[in-house]
Amino acid sequence: MNEPCPNMQDRIADYVLGALDAGEAQALQEHVRECTGCRQYLQGLQEQSESLVELGREVDTGMTARQDRVIEALESVAPAARRTFPSFGGFIKTAVAAVLLLGAGITIGRWTAPRPVDVTRLRADLETSLAASIRPAAQKDVLAQVDQRLQAEAQQRAELARQTYQDLHALAEQSAAGTASLERLMNGKFAELVEIIEAGRKTDRGHVERALQEMRTQTGLGLQAVALRASHAATRVPD
Amino acid sequence: MDERSDNELVIASCQGDRTAYAVLVRRHYNQTFLICLGVLGHVHDAEDAAQDAMIKGFQQICQLRTGSRYGAWVGAIARNLSVNLLRKRKMTERALGAEESSRRHEGRPPRDDVRQAVARLPWDLRLPLVMYYFDGQNVKTVAEKLEISTSGVYQKLKAAIKELHEMLTTQGDMP
Numbered sequence: 484m485n486e487p488c489p490n491m492q493d494r495i496a497d498y499v500l501g502a503l504d505a506g507e508a509q510a511l512q513e514h515v516r517e518c519t520g521c522r523q524y525l526q527g528l529q530e531q532s533e534s535l536v537e538l539g540r541e542v543d544t545g546m547t548a549r550q551d552r553v554i555e556a557l558e559s560v561a562p563a564a565r566r567t568f569p570s571f572g573g574f575i576k577t578a579v580a581a582v583l584l585l586g587a588g589i590t591i592g593r594w595t596a597p598r599p600v601d602v603t604r605l606r607a608d609l610e611t612s613l614a615a616s617i618r619p620a621a622q623k624d625v626l627a628q629v630d631q632r633l634q635a636e637a638q639q640r641a642e643l644a645r646q647t648y649q650d651l652h653a654l655a656e657q658s659a660a661g662t663a664s665l666e667r668l669m670n671g672k673f674a675e676l677v678e679i680i681e682a683g684r685k686t687d688r689g690h691v692e693r694a695l696q697e698m699r700t701q702t703g704l705g706l707q708a709v710a711l712r713a714s715h716a717a718t719r720v721p722d
Numbered sequence: 723m724d725e726r727s728d729n730e731l732v733i734a735s736c737q738g739d740r741t742a743y744a745v746l747v748r749r750h751y752n753q754t755f756l757i758c759l760g761v762l763g764h765v766h767d768a769e770d771a772a773q774d775a776m777i778k779g780f781q782q783i784c785q786l787r788t789g790s791r792y793g794a795w796v797g798a799i800a801r802n803l804s805v806n807l808l809r810k811r812k813m814t815e816r817a818l819g820a821e822e823s824s825r826r827h828e829g830r831p832p833r834d835d836v837r838q839a840v841a842r843l844p845w846d847l848r849l850p851l852v853m854y855y856f857d858g859q860n861v862k863t864v865a866e867k868l869e870i871s872t873s874g875v876y877q878k879l880k881a882a883i884k885e886l887h888e889m890l891t892t893q894g895d896m897p
Binding site: 492493496497499500502524527528531532534535536538539542543545546549550552553554556557558560561562 | 737738740743744747748751752755759765769772773776777780781836837840851852855856857859861876879880883884886887890891
Protein backbone atom coordinates (compact mmCIF):
# COMPACT_ATOMS: atom_id res chain seq x y z
CA MET A 484 0.00 0.00 0.00
CA ASN A 485 1.33 3.43 -0.99
CA GLU A 486 1.66 6.10 1.67
CA PRO A 487 -0.49 9.23 1.41
CA CYS A 488 1.17 12.65 1.08
CA PRO A 489 1.90 13.73 4.70
CA ASN A 490 0.42 17.20 4.15
CA MET A 491 -2.78 15.75 2.66
CA GLN A 492 -3.93 13.44 5.47
CA ASP A 493 -5.68 16.17 7.47
CA ARG A 494 -7.35 17.50 4.33
CA ILE A 495 -8.60 14.05 3.38
CA ALA A 496 -10.00 13.55 6.90
CA ASP A 497 -11.75 16.95 6.60
CA TYR A 498 -13.18 15.85 3.25
CA VAL A 499 -14.56 12.62 4.72
CA LEU A 500 -16.16 14.59 7.56
CA GLY A 501 -17.71 17.05 5.08
CA ALA A 502 -15.73 19.98 6.46
CA LEU A 503 -14.37 21.28 3.13
CA ASP A 504 -16.13 23.86 1.00
CA ALA A 505 -16.94 23.12 -2.66
CA GLY A 506 -13.70 24.59 -4.05
CA GLU A 507 -11.49 22.75 -1.55
CA ALA A 508 -13.35 19.49 -2.19
CA GLN A 509 -12.88 19.89 -5.94
CA ALA A 510 -9.12 20.47 -5.51
CA LEU A 511 -8.82 17.41 -3.29
CA GLN A 512 -10.68 15.21 -5.76
CA GLU A 513 -8.30 16.30 -8.49
CA HIS A 514 -5.31 15.47 -6.30
CA VAL A 515 -6.51 11.96 -5.35
CA ARG A 516 -7.12 11.14 -9.01
CA GLU A 517 -3.40 11.63 -9.60
CA CYS A 518 -2.01 10.33 -6.28
CA THR A 519 -2.37 6.62 -5.52
CA GLY A 520 -1.33 6.91 -1.85
CA CYS A 521 -3.90 9.63 -1.12
CA ARG A 522 -6.56 7.78 -3.10
CA GLN A 523 -6.03 4.65 -1.01
CA TYR A 524 -6.03 6.68 2.19
CA LEU A 525 -9.32 8.33 1.19
CA GLN A 526 -10.87 4.97 0.33
CA GLY A 527 -9.70 3.59 3.67
CA LEU A 528 -11.30 6.44 5.61
CA GLN A 529 -14.53 6.19 3.61
CA GLU A 530 -14.82 2.46 4.18
CA GLN A 531 -14.08 3.01 7.85
CA SER A 532 -16.85 5.63 8.04
CA GLU A 533 -19.30 3.22 6.43
CA SER A 534 -18.31 0.54 8.92
CA LEU A 535 -18.82 2.97 11.81
CA VAL A 536 -22.30 3.91 10.57
CA GLU A 537 -23.09 0.20 10.20
CA LEU A 538 -21.82 -0.45 13.72
CA GLY A 539 -24.02 2.38 14.97
CA ARG A 540 -27.08 0.75 13.36
CA GLU A 541 -26.17 -2.54 14.95
CA VAL A 542 -25.88 -0.94 18.39
CA ASP A 543 -29.15 0.94 17.85
CA THR A 544 -31.19 -2.22 17.32
CA GLY A 545 -31.12 -3.11 21.02
CA MET A 546 -32.19 0.31 22.33
CA THR A 547 -35.84 -0.43 23.09
CA ALA A 548 -34.92 -3.59 25.01
CA ARG A 549 -32.33 -1.61 26.98
CA GLN A 550 -34.91 1.06 27.83
CA ASP A 551 -37.31 -1.66 28.99
CA ARG A 552 -34.66 -3.04 31.32
CA VAL A 553 -34.02 0.39 32.84
CA ILE A 554 -37.73 1.00 33.41
CA GLU A 555 -38.07 -2.45 34.97
CA ALA A 556 -35.11 -1.76 37.25
CA LEU A 557 -36.70 1.52 38.34
CA GLU A 558 -39.58 -0.39 39.93
CA SER A 559 -37.32 -1.51 42.75
CA VAL A 560 -35.80 1.93 43.32
CA ALA A 561 -37.12 4.18 46.08
CA PRO A 562 -38.66 7.43 44.76
CA ALA A 563 -36.63 10.59 44.82
CA ALA A 564 -36.24 12.09 48.28
CA ARG A 565 -37.53 15.65 48.44
CA ARG A 566 -35.09 17.96 50.14
CA THR A 567 -35.80 21.04 52.18
CA PHE A 568 -32.51 22.56 51.07
CA PRO A 569 -31.69 21.76 47.45
CA SER A 570 -27.93 21.17 47.16
CA PHE A 571 -26.94 22.42 43.76
CA GLY A 572 -24.63 25.02 42.25
CA GLY A 573 -26.17 28.45 42.69
CA PHE A 574 -27.77 27.68 46.01
CA ILE A 575 -24.55 26.30 47.47
CA LYS A 576 -22.76 29.49 46.46
CA THR A 577 -25.49 31.58 48.04
CA ALA A 578 -25.55 29.46 51.18
CA VAL A 579 -21.77 29.61 51.58
CA ALA A 580 -21.89 33.39 51.16
CA ALA A 581 -24.73 33.56 53.65
CA VAL A 582 -22.88 31.47 56.22
CA LEU A 583 -19.77 33.60 55.80
CA LEU A 584 -21.82 36.76 56.16
CA LEU A 585 -23.65 35.40 59.18
CA GLY A 586 -20.36 34.30 60.70
CA ALA A 587 -18.87 37.73 60.10
CA GLY A 588 -21.92 39.40 61.64
CA ILE A 589 -21.76 37.24 64.74
CA THR A 590 -18.02 37.75 65.06
CA ILE A 591 -18.43 41.52 64.78
CA GLY A 592 -21.25 41.29 67.33
CA ARG A 593 -19.05 39.33 69.70
CA TRP A 594 -16.23 41.80 69.33
CA THR A 595 -18.36 44.86 69.87
CA ALA A 596 -21.14 43.75 72.22
CA PRO A 597 -20.74 42.43 75.79
CA ARG A 598 -20.63 38.65 75.56
CA PRO A 599 -22.90 36.64 77.92
CA VAL A 600 -19.90 35.02 79.63
CA ASP A 601 -18.14 38.33 80.10
CA VAL A 602 -21.27 40.06 81.32
CA THR A 603 -21.65 37.32 83.90
CA ARG A 604 -18.12 38.01 85.00
CA LEU A 605 -18.91 41.72 85.10
CA ARG A 606 -21.86 40.93 87.37
CA ALA A 607 -19.62 38.85 89.66
CA ASP A 608 -17.03 41.64 89.82
CA LEU A 609 -19.72 44.19 90.57
CA GLU A 610 -21.22 41.98 93.28
CA THR A 611 -17.86 41.63 94.97
CA SER A 612 -17.17 45.36 94.80
CA LEU A 613 -20.66 46.34 95.86
CA ALA A 614 -20.62 43.94 98.81
CA ALA A 615 -17.60 45.69 100.12
CA SER A 616 -18.56 49.29 99.44
CA ILE A 617 -22.30 50.04 99.42
CA ARG A 618 -25.22 49.44 101.66
CA PRO A 619 -27.33 46.26 101.13
CA ALA A 620 -30.42 48.08 99.81
CA ALA A 621 -28.53 49.88 97.01
CA GLN A 622 -26.58 46.70 96.24
CA LYS A 623 -29.79 44.74 95.74
CA ASP A 624 -31.20 47.45 93.51
CA VAL A 625 -28.16 47.60 91.19
CA LEU A 626 -27.89 43.78 90.97
CA ALA A 627 -31.59 43.54 90.08
CA GLN A 628 -30.99 45.97 87.23
CA VAL A 629 -28.01 43.92 85.99
CA ASP A 630 -30.12 40.72 86.09
CA GLN A 631 -32.92 42.44 84.22
CA ARG A 632 -30.52 43.53 81.47
CA LEU A 633 -28.97 40.10 81.19
CA GLN A 634 -32.41 38.62 80.77
CA ALA A 635 -33.39 41.23 78.15
CA GLU A 636 -30.21 40.50 76.24
CA ALA A 637 -30.89 36.73 76.29
CA GLN A 638 -34.42 37.32 74.98
CA GLN A 639 -33.08 39.57 72.24
CA ARG A 640 -30.56 36.93 71.12
CA ALA A 641 -33.20 34.16 71.20
CA GLU A 642 -35.53 36.30 69.08
CA LEU A 643 -32.71 36.97 66.62
CA ALA A 644 -31.95 33.26 66.28
CA ARG A 645 -35.65 32.41 65.85
CA GLN A 646 -36.12 35.12 63.19
CA THR A 647 -33.00 33.97 61.32
CA TYR A 648 -34.20 30.37 61.31
CA GLN A 649 -37.62 31.43 60.01
CA ASP A 650 -36.07 33.55 57.27
CA LEU A 651 -33.78 30.74 56.10
CA HIS A 652 -36.67 28.29 56.11
CA ALA A 653 -38.83 30.67 54.06
CA LEU A 654 -35.97 31.20 51.61
CA ALA A 655 -35.48 27.47 51.15
CA GLU A 656 -39.18 27.14 50.29
CA GLN A 657 -38.91 29.93 47.78
CA SER A 658 -35.87 28.36 46.08
CA ALA A 659 -38.04 27.24 43.17
CA ALA A 660 -38.28 30.91 42.21
CA GLY A 661 -34.81 30.65 40.71
CA THR A 662 -31.24 31.30 41.71
CA ALA A 663 -31.16 34.99 40.81
CA SER A 664 -34.24 35.92 42.81
CA LEU A 665 -33.10 33.64 45.63
CA GLU A 666 -29.77 35.42 45.82
CA ARG A 667 -31.53 38.79 45.88
CA LEU A 668 -33.75 37.57 48.73
CA MET A 669 -30.77 36.17 50.61
CA ASN A 670 -28.87 39.41 50.21
CA GLY A 671 -31.85 41.38 51.50
CA LYS A 672 -32.34 39.12 54.49
CA PHE A 673 -28.72 39.20 55.49
CA ALA A 674 -28.61 42.97 55.16
CA GLU A 675 -31.50 43.02 57.64
CA LEU A 676 -29.63 40.61 59.89
CA VAL A 677 -26.55 42.81 59.92
CA GLU A 678 -28.75 45.77 60.84
CA ILE A 679 -30.29 43.80 63.72
CA ILE A 680 -26.86 42.80 65.02
CA GLU A 681 -25.66 46.38 64.77
CA ALA A 682 -28.76 47.63 66.61
CA GLY A 683 -28.18 45.01 69.33
CA ARG A 684 -24.60 46.14 69.69
CA LYS A 685 -25.66 49.77 70.13
CA THR A 686 -28.33 48.76 72.66
CA ASP A 687 -25.82 46.73 74.67
CA ARG A 688 -23.41 49.65 74.79
CA GLY A 689 -26.24 51.91 75.87
CA HIS A 690 -27.11 49.51 78.68
CA VAL A 691 -23.56 49.48 79.98
CA GLU A 692 -23.32 53.26 79.82
CA ARG A 693 -26.61 53.69 81.66
CA ALA A 694 -25.60 51.10 84.29
CA LEU A 695 -22.36 52.98 84.91
CA GLN A 696 -24.25 56.25 85.20
CA GLU A 697 -26.64 54.76 87.73
CA MET A 698 -23.79 53.29 89.73
CA ARG A 699 -22.10 56.65 89.87
CA THR A 700 -25.32 58.21 91.06
CA GLN A 701 -25.83 55.63 93.78
CA THR A 702 -22.35 54.77 94.96
CA GLY A 703 -19.92 57.42 93.84
CA LEU A 704 -16.91 57.49 91.56
CA GLY A 705 -14.92 54.76 93.38
CA LEU A 706 -17.26 51.99 92.31
CA GLN A 707 -17.53 53.38 88.78
CA ALA A 708 -13.77 52.93 88.39
CA VAL A 709 -14.12 49.26 89.44
CA ALA A 710 -16.98 48.76 87.00
CA LEU A 711 -15.06 50.43 84.17
CA ARG A 712 -12.18 47.98 84.62
CA ALA A 713 -14.60 45.05 84.60
CA SER A 714 -16.43 46.47 81.58
CA HIS A 715 -13.15 46.86 79.73
CA ALA A 716 -12.36 43.21 80.42
CA ALA A 717 -15.84 42.18 79.24
CA THR A 718 -15.65 43.98 75.89
CA ARG A 719 -12.13 42.98 74.91
CA VAL A 720 -11.61 41.19 71.58
CA PRO A 721 -11.92 37.40 72.04
CA ASP A 722 -8.76 35.34 71.59
CA MET B 723 -47.19 9.26 23.25
CA ASP B 724 -46.83 11.50 26.28
CA GLU B 725 -46.77 15.15 25.22
CA ARG B 726 -45.75 16.60 28.55
CA SER B 727 -42.56 18.69 28.51
CA ASP B 728 -39.39 17.46 30.18
CA ASN B 729 -39.93 20.09 32.86
CA GLU B 730 -43.42 18.77 33.68
CA LEU B 731 -42.11 15.21 33.73
CA VAL B 732 -39.26 16.17 36.05
CA ILE B 733 -41.70 17.81 38.48
CA ALA B 734 -43.95 14.72 38.42
CA SER B 735 -40.92 12.43 38.88
CA CYS B 736 -39.84 14.47 41.88
CA GLN B 737 -43.20 13.62 43.42
CA GLY B 738 -42.43 9.93 42.96
CA ASP B 739 -44.28 9.37 39.66
CA ARG B 740 -42.37 6.46 38.05
CA THR B 741 -44.53 6.58 34.93
CA ALA B 742 -43.42 10.16 34.28
CA TYR B 743 -39.80 9.16 34.76
CA ALA B 744 -40.24 6.23 32.38
CA VAL B 745 -41.18 8.76 29.68
CA LEU B 746 -37.94 10.64 30.38
CA VAL B 747 -36.06 7.35 30.07
CA ARG B 748 -37.63 6.67 26.67
CA ARG B 749 -36.75 10.18 25.50
CA HIS B 750 -33.18 10.40 26.74
CA TYR B 751 -31.87 6.87 27.08
CA ASN B 752 -30.31 6.62 23.61
CA GLN B 753 -28.20 9.73 24.06
CA THR B 754 -27.20 8.65 27.56
CA PHE B 755 -26.24 5.20 26.30
CA LEU B 756 -24.12 6.64 23.49
CA ILE B 757 -22.25 8.83 25.95
CA CYS B 758 -21.49 5.75 28.07
CA LEU B 759 -20.51 3.76 24.98
CA GLY B 760 -18.36 6.63 23.78
CA VAL B 761 -16.44 6.73 27.04
CA LEU B 762 -16.31 3.01 27.83
CA GLY B 763 -16.09 1.52 24.36
CA HIS B 764 -17.98 -1.69 25.15
CA VAL B 765 -21.71 -2.20 24.74
CA HIS B 766 -22.25 -4.24 27.91
CA ASP B 767 -20.35 -1.77 30.08
CA ALA B 768 -22.30 1.07 28.46
CA GLU B 769 -25.62 -0.65 29.20
CA ASP B 770 -24.72 -0.98 32.87
CA ALA B 771 -23.44 2.58 33.15
CA ALA B 772 -26.44 4.06 31.30
CA GLN B 773 -28.83 2.17 33.57
CA ASP B 774 -26.97 3.35 36.67
CA ALA B 775 -27.07 6.94 35.38
CA MET B 776 -30.81 6.78 34.70
CA ILE B 777 -31.53 5.33 38.15
CA LYS B 778 -29.28 7.87 39.83
CA GLY B 779 -31.16 10.55 37.90
CA PHE B 780 -34.45 9.29 39.34
CA GLN B 781 -33.08 9.25 42.88
CA GLN B 782 -31.71 12.79 42.56
CA ILE B 783 -34.37 14.29 40.30
CA CYS B 784 -35.52 16.79 42.94
CA GLN B 785 -32.10 18.40 42.83
CA LEU B 786 -32.65 19.39 39.19
CA ARG B 787 -34.09 22.88 39.19
CA THR B 788 -34.45 23.42 35.44
CA GLY B 789 -36.38 20.41 34.22
CA SER B 790 -35.85 21.31 30.57
CA ARG B 791 -32.15 20.54 31.09
CA TYR B 792 -32.82 16.95 32.12
CA GLY B 793 -31.10 15.49 29.01
CA ALA B 794 -27.85 17.39 29.58
CA TRP B 795 -28.04 16.72 33.32
CA VAL B 796 -28.46 12.95 33.07
CA GLY B 797 -25.84 12.96 30.28
CA ALA B 798 -23.37 14.57 32.67
CA ILE B 799 -24.18 11.94 35.31
CA ALA B 800 -23.60 9.21 32.70
CA ARG B 801 -20.32 10.71 31.62
CA ASN B 802 -19.01 11.04 35.18
CA LEU B 803 -20.03 7.49 36.06
CA SER B 804 -18.42 6.15 32.88
CA VAL B 805 -15.17 8.05 33.32
CA ASN B 806 -14.91 6.78 36.92
CA LEU B 807 -15.61 3.24 35.73
CA LEU B 808 -12.98 3.56 33.03
CA ARG B 809 -10.41 4.76 35.56
CA LYS B 810 -11.13 1.79 37.82
CA ARG B 811 -10.89 -0.56 34.86
CA LYS B 812 -7.56 0.90 33.79
CA MET B 813 -6.23 0.48 37.32
CA THR B 814 -7.24 -3.17 37.22
CA GLU B 815 -5.65 -3.59 33.78
CA ARG B 816 -2.45 -2.06 35.08
CA ALA B 817 -2.49 -4.50 37.98
CA LEU B 818 -2.74 -7.36 35.45
CA GLY B 819 -0.21 -5.77 33.08
CA ALA B 820 2.61 -8.26 33.62
CA GLU B 821 0.43 -11.20 32.67
CA GLU B 822 -0.93 -9.46 29.56
CA SER B 823 2.53 -8.49 28.48
CA SER B 824 3.78 -12.05 28.60
CA ARG B 825 0.73 -13.14 26.59
CA ARG B 826 1.49 -10.59 23.91
CA HIS B 827 4.93 -11.96 23.48
CA GLU B 828 3.72 -15.51 23.20
CA GLY B 829 0.97 -15.23 20.62
CA ARG B 830 0.17 -13.37 17.41
CA PRO B 831 -1.55 -9.99 17.72
CA PRO B 832 -5.31 -10.65 17.72
CA ARG B 833 -7.29 -9.78 14.61
CA ASP B 834 -8.96 -6.45 14.98
CA ASP B 835 -12.15 -5.10 13.55
CA VAL B 836 -13.77 -1.71 13.73
CA ARG B 837 -15.57 -2.45 16.98
CA GLN B 838 -12.39 -3.44 18.76
CA ALA B 839 -10.42 -0.59 17.25
CA VAL B 840 -13.07 1.87 18.48
CA ALA B 841 -12.82 0.30 21.92
CA ARG B 842 -9.06 0.91 21.91
CA LEU B 843 -9.28 4.61 21.08
CA PRO B 844 -8.68 7.11 23.90
CA TRP B 845 -12.09 7.90 25.36
CA ASP B 846 -11.89 11.62 24.63
CA LEU B 847 -11.63 10.76 20.92
CA ARG B 848 -14.06 7.85 21.05
CA LEU B 849 -16.86 9.87 22.65
CA PRO B 850 -17.32 12.38 19.79
CA LEU B 851 -16.70 9.61 17.24
CA VAL B 852 -19.47 7.41 18.64
CA MET B 853 -21.87 10.32 19.02
CA TYR B 854 -21.19 11.43 15.45
CA TYR B 855 -21.32 8.10 13.59
CA PHE B 856 -23.93 6.38 15.75
CA ASP B 857 -26.36 9.28 15.90
CA GLY B 858 -26.95 10.99 12.59
CA GLN B 859 -23.49 12.37 11.72
CA ASN B 860 -24.31 15.89 12.80
CA VAL B 861 -21.31 17.83 14.14
CA LYS B 862 -23.46 20.66 15.51
CA THR B 863 -25.54 18.25 17.60
CA VAL B 864 -22.41 16.58 18.97
CA ALA B 865 -20.95 19.99 19.83
CA GLU B 866 -24.12 20.92 21.73
CA LYS B 867 -24.26 17.63 23.61
CA LEU B 868 -20.60 17.76 24.59
CA GLU B 869 -20.67 21.52 25.17
CA ILE B 870 -17.62 22.16 22.96
CA SER B 871 -17.24 24.15 19.72
CA THR B 872 -18.01 22.63 16.32
CA SER B 873 -14.39 23.19 15.29
CA GLY B 874 -13.35 21.34 18.46
CA VAL B 875 -15.59 18.43 17.45
CA TYR B 876 -14.06 18.41 13.94
CA GLN B 877 -10.56 18.30 15.40
CA LYS B 878 -11.45 15.40 17.68
CA LEU B 879 -13.24 13.53 14.91
CA LYS B 880 -10.36 14.03 12.54
CA ALA B 881 -7.88 12.76 15.11
CA ALA B 882 -10.17 9.82 15.90
CA ILE B 883 -10.67 8.63 12.34
CA LYS B 884 -6.96 8.99 11.55
CA GLU B 885 -5.98 7.03 14.65
CA LEU B 886 -8.62 4.41 13.91
CA HIS B 887 -7.29 4.06 10.39
CA GLU B 888 -3.79 3.69 11.76
CA MET B 889 -4.90 0.89 14.09
CA LEU B 890 -6.80 -0.95 11.39
CA THR B 891 -4.14 -0.72 8.71
CA THR B 892 -1.37 -1.64 11.15
CA GLN B 893 -3.30 -4.83 11.91
CA GLY B 894 -3.51 -5.35 8.14
CA ASP B 895 -7.23 -6.04 7.94
CA MET B 896 -9.40 -3.17 6.93
CA PRO B 897 -13.08 -4.07 7.26
